[in-house]
Amino acid sequence: MFHMYLPIAGNSVNILLILGLGGMVGLLSGIFGVGGGFLMTPLLIMFGIPPTVAAASDSNQIVGASTSGTVAHYRLGNVDVKMGILLLIGGVIGGDIGVHIIKVLRALGNADFLINITYVIMLGFVGSYMFVESLQSLKKSKAPEETQEIASTPPKESIYVRFMKSLPFQMHFEKSGVTMSAFMPLGLGVFVGILAAIMGVGGGFIMVPVMVYLLRMPMHVVVGTSLFQILFTCINVTIMQSYSNHTVDFVLALLLLLGSTVGAQFGTRISKKLKGDQLKIILATIVLLVMVKMLVSLLSKPALMLTYAGGH
Amino acid sequence: MKHVKTLIFALMILMCFPLGAIAFTHVPKTIYIGTTYNGAKMHISGEIGSNEDAVVQILGSDQEAHFKLKGKVWGIFWMTVAHLTFKHSPSVYMLYLPHHLATLGESQLEKWGFGYPVIYSRITIEPPPKNKQQIFEDFLKLKQKDKLYKIEDNGITYTMRGDKKVFDAVVNLPPKIPPGRYEIKVYRIGPDKHIRGVETDYFEIKLKGFPLFISQMAFNHSLLYGILAVIIAVMAGFLMGFLFKDKGGAH
Numbered sequence: 001m002f003h004m005y006l007p008i009a010g011n012s013v014n015i016l017l018i019l020g021l022g023g024m025v026g027l028l029s030g031i032f033g034v035g036g037g038f039l040m041t042p043l044l045i046m047f048g049i050p051p052t053v054a055a056a057s058d059s060n061q062i063v064g065a066s067t068s069g070t071v072a073h074y075r076l077g078n079v080d081v082k083m084g085i086l087l088l089i090g091g092v093i094g095g096d097i098g099v100h101i102i103k104v105l106r107a108l109g110n111a112d113f114l115i116n117i118t119y120v121i122m123l124g125f126v127g128s129y130m131f132v133e134s135l136q137s138l139k140k141s142k143a144p145e146e147t148q149e150i151a152s153t154p155p156k157e158s159i160y161v162r163f164m165k166s167l168p169f170q171m172h173f174e175k176s177g178v179t180m181s182a183f184m185p186l187g188l189g190v191f192v193g194i195l196a197a198i199m200g201v202g203g204g205f206i207m208v209p210v211m212v213y214l215l216r217m218p219m220h221v222v223v224g225t226s227l228f229q230i231l232f233t234c235i236n237v238t239i240m241q242s243y244s245n246h247t248v249d250f251v252l253a254l255l256l257l258l259g260s261t262v263g264a265q266f267g268t269r270i271s272k273k274l275k276g277d278q279l280k281i282i283l284a285t286i287v288l289l290v291m292v293k294m295l296v297s298l299l300s301k302p303a304l305m306l307t308y309a310g311g312h
Numbered sequence: 313m314k315h316v317k318t319l320i321f322a323l324m325i326l327m328c329f330p331l332g333a334i335a336f337t338h339v340p341k342t343i344y345i346g347t348t349y350n351g352a353k354m355h356i357s358g359e360i361g362s363n364e365d366a367v368v369q370i371l372g373s374d375q376e377a378h379f380k381l382k383g384k385v386w387g388i389f390w391m392t393v394a395h396l397t398f399k400h401s402p403s404v405y406m407l408y409l410p411h412h413l414a415t416l417g418e419s420q421l422e423k424w425g426f427g428y429p430v431i432y433s434r435i436t437i438e439p440p441p442k443n444k445q446q447i448f449e450d451f452l453k454l455k456q457k458d459k460l461y462k463i464e465d466n467g468i469t470y471t472m473r474g475d476k477k478v479f480d481a482v483v484n485l486p487p488k489i490p491p492g493r494y495e496i497k498v499y500r501i502g503p504d505k506h507i508r509g510v511e512t513d514y515f516e517i518k519l520k521g522f523p524l525f526i527s528q529m530a531f532n533h534s535l536l537y538g539i540l541a542v543i544i545a546v547m548a549g550f551l552m553g554f555l556f557k558d559k560g561g562a563h
Contacts, residue, residue, distance in 0.1 A: 007524070067545065238545075
């Protein structure tokens, strides 16, 4: 009862289970501006979907969820399109470089080791930094949150700020309330693109901290702009995976996105009610939990030494 | 003269299996995978001699399967250490035995050409691992978890029809079984524990309706399929945005 056959995955699934899963991940996506692939793909594999199909179909559903989230955030004035496009261009270039790096690493052997270690270190560093910073900020500020966040964009004249100001092609990003060189989002986009390609994920959870701490964007604009950027990244991945590997299961993606698009709308409402620092601290907690889960799986002996190939 | 030779040859073949054919039937002959498919049941039955036993074997076509092998790195981390390709592994292996034959043990089954050791001997793994047996056991566990490999120890039931025994096997085909042509073999085992005869037939699993349409699109028109998948996802996203806007929540 309530089962549906997935022709590309070659398995049947409980419709309610997949709708619920989509809803939960869509909610997270709407709140934090992450694609949720790092959560969804392992869960789908757990429910019997082949890893390659799980990852590709998830990209397809993220297209729907991030469209829904981007539309909602755009209405709230939370999408910096100019910044998003520059990050996206950088991300595409970085993704291409990353794919070549991973080929070289695989040829050298032990690529998986490097990928896993990069993953754990990145998650640990990003999660801890964001957690501590937002905790301190929450403790300090009984003062107004968001206006202060935007106003305090140029803090002290640190080396980093002076470096940012010294770069050519300075431009103003109205929605984010920052002025910087176009090379900053382009360069950081390349950086995130490389990491995302190496780690085999969308990169939302790296992009969000990069926007907050390195591009000094206000948290709510970060969420909307991140979703905008993820939308285009996943469009590219879905078409490429369909064309080259035939791994996109549209039936699975459709079920997931029915749940996730609704979830993303509720997520946006929740996001609106939370303060910037609260959002950061919850995201930091999720990132740290994923890091701990990964570390545990790296340190504990698996039940089976053999697993199906493919996926993240 | 040519006809006589053919007749003699046919008689020689018949003498190899002296006690008549099994003439089993299986229902359904073709299984269709539709939108709500979640596995299927198939009945295999036929007549055998009153002192004989029946063994039913279902075999999928050989396939090449790819796996990741985990191992210890630096003495502490468990992660992928090799990528392995299994060749000549059947996509499906199911064996249905009457209880008292199953109790004879794996070595007797192997003599008859049944059971997992037979699969083990035909599979090749590339690159060849040091511990093939251990890796094969993990492979079996994965296949058994997907219900694609199984040995039913009490999988044959009998009823008497005059002096003939009628065997019946109920085969549960799992949702993960891939579309394709499958071979059914029914073996007749005598009281002396020798195979007296074997009969082969086939059944097919086919996609139909929406799953067939999606599969054909994905494999035959992959670029169009990818673009349509994106367009529909974007439209669904916009639709949700529009619906929620009307309820006044997004401001």
